[in-house]
Amino acid sequence: MARPQLEVLSKLDAAKTQWYHFTAIVIAGMGFFTDAYDLFCISLVTKLLGRIYYHIDGSPTPGSLPPNVAAAVNGVAFCGTLSGQLFFGWLGDKMGRKKVYGMTLMCMVLCSIASGLSFGQTPTSVMATLCFFRFWLGFGIGGDYPLSATIMSEYANKKTRGAFIAAVFAMQGFGILTGGVVTLVISSAFRAAFDAPAYKDGAMASTPPQADYVWRIILMFGAIPALMTYYWRMKMPETARYTALVAKNAKQAAADMSKVLQVEIGAEEDNNKAGGAVEENRNSFGLFSAEFLRRHGLHLLGTATCWFLLDIAFYSQNLFQKDIFTAINWIPKANTMSALEEVYRIARAQTLIALCGTVPGYWFTVALIDRIGRFWIQLGGFFFMTVFMLCLAAPYHHWTTPGNHIGFVVLYGLTFFFANFGPNSTTFIVPAEIFPARLRSTCHGISAAAGKLGAIIGSFGFLYLAQSQDPAKVDHGYKAGIGVRNSLFILSVCNFLGMGFTFLAPESNGLSLEELSGENEDGEDQPAPAHARTVPV
Numbered sequence: 001m002a003r004p005q006l007e008v009l010s011k012l013d014a015a016k017t018q019w020y021h022f023t024a025i026v027i028a029g030m031g032f033f034t035d036a037y038d039l040f041c042i043s044l045v046t047k048l049l050g051r052i053y054y055h056i057d058g059s060p061t062p063g064s065l066p067p068n069v070a071a072a073v074n075g076v077a078f079c080g081t082l083s084g085q086l087f088f089g090w091l092g093d094k095m096g097r098k099k100v101y102g103m104t105l106m107c108m109v110l111c112s113i114a115s116g117l118s119f120g121q122t123p124t125s126v127m128a129t130l131c132f133f134r135f136w137l138g139f140g141i142g143g144d145y146p147l148s149a150t151i152m153s154e155y156a157n158k159k160t161r162g163a164f165i166a167a168v169f170a171m172q173g174f175g176i177l178t179g180g181v182v183t184l185v186i187s188s189a190f191r192a193a194f195d196a197p198a199y200k201d202g203a204m205a206s207t208p209p210q211a212d213y214v215w216r217i218i219l220m221f222g223a224i225p226a227l228m229t230y231y232w233r234m235k236m237p238e239t240a241r242y243t244a245l246v247a248k249n250a251k252q253a254a255a256d257m258s259k260v261l262q263v264e265i266g267a268e269e270d271n272n273k274a275g276g277a278v279e280e281n282r283n284s285f286g287l288f289s290a291e292f293l294r295r296h297g298l299h300l301l302g303t304a305t306c307w308f309l310l311d312i313a314f315y316s317q318n319l320f321q322k323d324i325f326t327a328i329n330w331i332p333k334a335n336t337m338s339a340l341e342e343v344y345r346i347a348r349a350q351t352l353i354a355l356c357g358t359v360p361g362y363w364f365t366v367a368l369i370d371r372i373g374r375f376w377i378q379l380g381g382f383f384f385m386t387v388f389m390l391c392l393a394a395p396y397h398h399w400t401t402p403g404n405h406i407g408f409v410v411l412y413g414l415t416f417f418f419a420n421f422g423p424n425s426t427t428f429i430v431p432a433e434i435f436p437a438r439l440r441s442t443c444h445g446i447s448a449a450a451g452k453l454g455a456i457i458g459s460f461g462f463l464y465l466a467q468s469q470d471p472a473k474v475d476h477g478y479k480a481g482i483g484v485r486n487s488l489f490i491l492s493v494c495n496f497l498g499m500g501f502t503f504l505a506p507e508s509n510g511l512s513l514e515e516l517s518g519e520n521e522d523g524e525d526q527p528a529p530a531h532a533r534t535v536p537v
Contacts, residue, residue, distance in 0.1 A: 436519055
């Protein structure tokens with residue numbers, strides 16, 4: 001049996017969209033802008049790092065990072081992110097969303113700067129220092145996932161909640177795009193200043209000493225957007241749902257929301273008089289208790305597994321675009337370009353994919369998620385990702401022949417479009433809606449951490465497959481091609497499995513957070529809420 005909802009929460013659910021909602025989107029979204037920039041900008045400079053620190057004097061072949069170093073540089077931030085998602089997700093439920101929010105942002109600012117200042121007397125020590133700071137950068141980034149999603153879901157009204165959370169996550173697309181643009185600008189400036197002598201001397205594969213500044217500036221730029229929003233994050237009040245349902249202070253929740261939203265909210269009664277004592281007994285089950293597993297066990301399995309499978313595909317594609325483009329000869333071989341020219345071409349290719357496929361996909365989700373629903377967008381996204389990856393993998397040798405590269409790039413861009421107009425957005429949104437307030441941040445952190453585990457597997461697995469080769473052929477382009485084709489087949493299987501696990505998470509469209517989590521149900525002996533369906537009716 002459902003009991004009456006607190007007035008402040010009812011007012012939030014029914015509140016009209018207003019200026020503060022957009023302010024909250026920008027404040028929370030700039031964290032994701034920074035997250036995406038910091039996580040993906042490393043893929044733009046890894047080849048440059050190899051040229052600078054691992055070139056053998058006198059060799060005509062440009063240097064490259066050893067496989068173990070490349071794996072560490074690409075994957076260590078994900079290890080930190082996974083740890084941060086679990087830790088800060090748990091802390092957000094214990095201390096409150098606001099108190100923890102500033103910690104994550106400041107960690108990102110300091111570690112972005114420190115990454116660019118990585119020092120050492122040998123290539124190994126420079127890479128070790130870089131990996132150390134990128135681990136802690138990832139740790140701060142990890143905290144931003146559960147906190148941003150939870151804060152936005154708890155501020156939003158139920159009619160447009162999906163669009164608001166999706167808009168926060170969509171800032172990730174602008175972060176990826178900005179990473180490419182910043183790299184284009186910096187590499188162009190350094191090319192104009194320092195590449196000309198190299199071309200005059202005929203040293204096409206040269207690496208000017210000033211190239212060492214390029215990757216450092218690119219990495220440190222990530223501190224700027226995070227620092228710009230720190231003050232505004234600290235001014236945001238605690239969410240009403242945390243204050244009322246977890247801290248048990250409905251009066252303070254009403255006062256906080258009255259300050260920032262243009263809604264008249266009457267003073268709430270003391271929680272004990274308003275049913276707070278009943279709620280304590282009714283909804284006090286712990287994480288992974290029998291009651292939690294009965295009510296939300298399949299939901300958590302669904303959100304975590306879908307995110308895990310999605311990130312295997314999404315992050316391996318993003319991090320190794322440069323290798324894919326080289327394998328299909330869209331980007332020339334390294335020994336035909338200077339180091340700065342190579343950085344420029346990689347950034348140009350990734351910026352084009354972000355502009356045409358990645359960013360539009362996010363905003364299609366924002367526009368349609370509260371009309372179509374989470375379930376159909378996620379199911380459709382996984383389906384089309386499976387189809388397009390199979391279309392790339394099966395006739396792979398056709399795509400690598402001259403004249404067919406444009407077709408490959410178009411299909412490849414569509415996989416990013418349907419990732420973002422699909423599971424890459426919905427896996428972020430749904431865990432912020434379907435779990436109880438006192439466990440919401442923790443469960444989102446667990447789901448997100450499962451995703452980052454998938455990203456780690458994807459990044460290390462793709463690197464391993466890219467090194468596979470036919471013993472009779474040792475040409476690098478052929479070797480990379482075999483690895484790309486195998487990877488695309490495996491990723492298509494991951495996407496297909498994601499379709500199946502999508503059926504475990506409920507459709508949350510149009511329902512209040514309390515209805516979804518069952519927090520309005522009286523008595524622990526009640527069955528799981530009828531609305532916790534997995535397929536819309």
